[in-house]
Amino acid sequence: MLSLKQTRHLRTVLIGSLAWLVALAIFFPIFWMLLTSFKTEIDAFTSPPQLFFAPTLENYIHIDERSDYFHYAWNSVVVSFGSTFIGMLLAVPAAYSMAFFETKRTKNTLLWMLSTKMLPPVGVLVPIYLLFKDFGLLDTKLGLVIIYTLINLPIMVWMVYTYFKEIPKDILEAARLDGATPGQEIYRVLLPIAKGGLASTILLSLILSWNEAFWSLNLTASGAAPLTALVASYSSPEGLFWAKLSAVSTLACAPILIFGWLSQKQLVRGLSFGAVK
Amino acid sequence: MANLTIRNLKKVFEGIEIIKGIDLDIKDHEFVVFVGPSGCGKSTLLRLIAGLEEVTSGHIHLDDKEITDMAPAKRDLAMVFQTYALYPHMSVKKNMSFALDLAGVAKSEVESKVSEAARILELDHLLERKPKALSGGQRQRVAIGRAIVRQPKIFLFDEPLSNLDAALRVQMRLELARLHQELNATMIYVTHDQVEAMTLADKVVVLNGGNIEQVGSPLELYRHPVNQFVAGFIGTPKMAFLNAQVKASDAASVTVALDSGPVYTLPLDGRTVKVGDVVTFGVRPEHIQVADAGVSEFSVKLDVTEHLGADTYCYVKAPNGETLTVRASGDYMGRYGQEVSLVPELAHCHLFDAEGRAIPKPGAPAQAA
Numbered sequence: 194m195l196s197l198k199q200t201r202h203l204r205t206v207l208i209g210s211l212a213w214l215v216a217l218a219i220f221f222p223i224f225w226m227l228l229t230s231f232k233t234e235i236d237a238f239t240s241p242p243q244l245f246f247a248p249t250l251e252n253y254i255h256i257d258e259r260s261d262y263f264h265y266a267w268n269s270v271v272v273s274f275g276s277t278f279i280g281m282l283l284a285v286p287a288a289y290s291m292a293f294f295e296t297k298r299t300k301n302t303l304l305w306m307l308s309t310k311m312l313p314p315v316g317v318l319v320p321i322y323l324l325f326k327d328f329g330l331l332d333t334k335l336g337l338v339i340i341y342t343l344i345n346l347p348i349m350v351w352m353v354y355t356y357f358k359e360i361p362k363d364i365l366e367a368a369r370l371d372g373a374t375p376g377q378e379i380y381r382v383l384l385p386i387a388k389g390g391l392a393s394t395i396l397l398s399l400i401l402s403w404n405e406a407f408w409s410l411n412l413t414a415s416g417a418a419p420l421t422a423l424v425a426s427y428s429s430p431e432g433l434f435w436a437k438l439s440a441v442s443t444l445a446c447a448p449i450l451i452f453g454w455l456s457q458k459q460l461v462r463g464l465s466f467g468a469v470k
Numbered sequence: 471m472a473n474l475t476i477r478n479l480k481k482v483f484e485g486i487e488i489i490k491g492i493d494l495d496i497k498d499h500e501f502v503v504f505v506g507p508s509g510c511g512k513s514t515l516l517r518l519i520a521g522l523e524e525v526t527s528g529h530i531h532l533d534d535k536e537i538t539d540m541a542p543a544k545r546d547l548a549m550v551f552q553t554y555a556l557y558p559h560m561s562v563k564k565n566m567s568f569a570l571d572l573a574g575v576a577k578s579e580v581e582s583k584v585s586e587a588a589r590i591l592e593l594d595h596l597l598e599r600k601p602k603a604l605s606g607g608q609r610q611r612v613a614i615g616r617a618i619v620r621q622p623k624i625f626l627f628d629e630p631l632s633n634l635d636a637a638l639r640v641q642m643r644l645e646l647a648r649l650h651q652e653l654n655a656t657m658i659y660v661t662h663d664q665v666e667a668m669t670l671a672d673k674v675v676v677l678n679g680g681n682i683e684q685v686g687s688p689l690e691l692y693r694h695p696v697n698q699f700v701a702g703f704i705g706t707p708k709m710a711f712l713n714a715q716v717k718a719s720d721a722a723s724v725t726v727a728l729d730s731g732p733v734y735t736l737p738l739d740g741r742t743v744k745v746g747d748v749v750t751f752g753v754r755p756e757h758i759q760v761a762d763a764g765v766s767e768f769s770v771k772l773d774v775t776e777h778l779g780a781d782t783y784c785y786v787k788a789p790n791g792e793t794l795t796v797r798a799s800g801d802y803m804g805r806y807g808q809e810v811s812l813v814p815e816l817a818h819c820h821l822f823d824a825e826g827r828a829i830p831k832p833g834a835p836a837q838a839a
């Protein structure tokens with residue numbers, strides 16, 4: 194028989210190993226992509242795949258010659274930050290009224306908003322495309338900002354609502370009695386308390402917008418195309434070039450990965466929903 | 471000046487009337503306690519006064535100003551919440567100065583008001599801390615401090631002590647009483663605990679089901695409850711209620727026969743009852759004595775006895791199964807199951823008619839039904 198201490202130790206080791214396994218499984222594709230991006234196209238095709246090879250920068254040089262990476266990167270930055278910013282401007286007041294002035298219909302409204310996420314995007318592609326064409330929004334950053342805001346809004350409202358729900362109503366009422374206007378109540382009391390949750394909402398929205406491919410591929414040509422469109426352009430009819438595709442994907446993921454890594458503490462705290470107390 | 475006048479105040483939540491037409495006057499410097507069982511609408515009434523809930527109908531005046539529909543901040547009231555509701559991201563000092571900062575009060579004045587409040591509440595050494603780093607009692611004091619700095623016309627408290635442990639509750643109760651004297655303020659205090667109501671109040675408002683049952687000083691309520699609800703609610707242990715029937719009555723006395731045996735004549739104005747009426751006989755544990763079996767006609771059986779030191783509470787059972795509590799001296803030793811007899815002090819006993827209304831003392835003004 195194991196002693197209680199031993200059992201506990203064993204459990205820690207098991208859970209730890211499992212976590213590592215899962216993490217490795219998730220990380221492996223990224224690692225492989227990074228590795229492949231430094232291979233020649235020939236090395237990339239060798240079977241069985243090699244772990245050791247002579248690294249080369251030729252893929253990156255090729256990409257730099259063929260396309261303007263920073264043009265696409267800038268588009269990605271503008272549309273993800275822009276849509277996140279506008280999304281938060283709308284989500285905070287919406288979540289505020291839903292969390293603190295709840296009515297019988299609030300829960301249904303929230304569910305209804307989320308349910309729009311269940312619709313396959315391709316189902317509304319044609320109407321949206323036509324709308325964008327009529328309003329001159331095709332291949333514009335503004336168009337993407339609008340569509341990303343609308344896509345992510347339900348999730349943002351839901352998340353912010355969840356964080357706000359954790360904040361005792363009394364605190365806001367105290368502020369109201371202390372003479373705070375609704376604006377002051379939100380900016381000086383509510384937002385500072387919920388900042389952990391808001392940060393992770395912002396982060397999630399940035400990541401979702403950054404990685405969005407369906408709408409960006411269908412609604413942009415080159416002018417407003419973000420990095421996802423750049424990646425897609427490398428899997429073109431000329432045939433698949435694995436190494437180059439890996440290199441361009443690495444370049445597309447890198448900014449958001451670094452950004453996410455820098456703010457992971459914030460993210461973990463926000464996602465664990467322990468924002469207050 | 472802080473005279474609050476409430477007239478025919480009603481509040482409906484989702485079609486249900488929670489506050490059913492309250493009339494109440496609160497005078498300057500009074501310590502008024504709203505007491506009643508939980509769910510009776512105490513908090514709702516307080517929140518209506520504070521402006522945190524919208525009034526359905528009726529009027530609230532503060533001095534000669536109507537505040538019924540005024541924004542909470544404009545009413546010149548401060549509230550201390552049951553959960554304290556401190557701003558978790560602000561230091562103690564910021565918590566207390568928030569209202570003044572919002573009002574644009576000069577820095578030096580804010581500084582002096584906060585330090586004055588901190589001195590009164592002995593919070594000086596905690597000013598830089600965040601609420602998280604405070605004990606329950608300290609948080610409570612910060613919440614009170616936040617109210618004090620605003621120098622409101624009326625302080626509102628919603629069960630401020632209910633989250634504290636028993637010892638701290640007694641201490642904070644004393645501090646609140648002292649604060650009331652020191653600030654010479656008007657306070658409205660909500661509690662479900664009748665001991666807090668009795669110890670703190672100048673005026674107790676007993677609420678039940680959205681109505682006021684009785685308003686009066688603690689002793690008035692204790693001595694002259696207008697109905698059975700108030701009689702049962704005020705006083706610990708509770709007043710015992712025994713079924714009885716009227717045998718004779720006139721303007722100065724009522725004779726009743728208890729279902730449990732004895733016949734008593736009480737000095738009450740019996741003109742509102744007639745012979746044969748079913749009534750309830752009420753007696754507090756402290757107004758009845760235990761004696762050896764056979765001493766009186768009211769013979770009962772001892773159930774459990776509780777020795778508290780100074781007093782002993784005897785739970786007794788009448789022959790017809792009715793139970794009552796009796797207070798005996800600390801050295802009273804009764805055996806479980808022992809036959810004893812009871813001697814009530816008839817001058818302190820109460821009678822309630824079939825609707826639960828108290829039968830008044832002779833000469834007392836007739837109670838409004």
Ligand SMILES: Nc1ncnc2c1ncn2[C@@H]1O[C@H](COP(=O)(O)OP(=O)(O)O)[C@@H](O)[C@H]1O
Binds near residue numbers: 483484511
């Ligand atoms: N915002 C609200 N919506 C619906 N019902 C409410 C609301 N606030 C209070 N009530 C109801 O009003 C009644 C009285 O509540 P409350 O004033 O909090 O009681 P107390 O403070 O005396 O315990 C309760 O039955 C409660 O369910």
Ligand SMILES: [Mg+2]
Binds near residue numbers: 512513514629
């Ligand atoms: Mg309450």
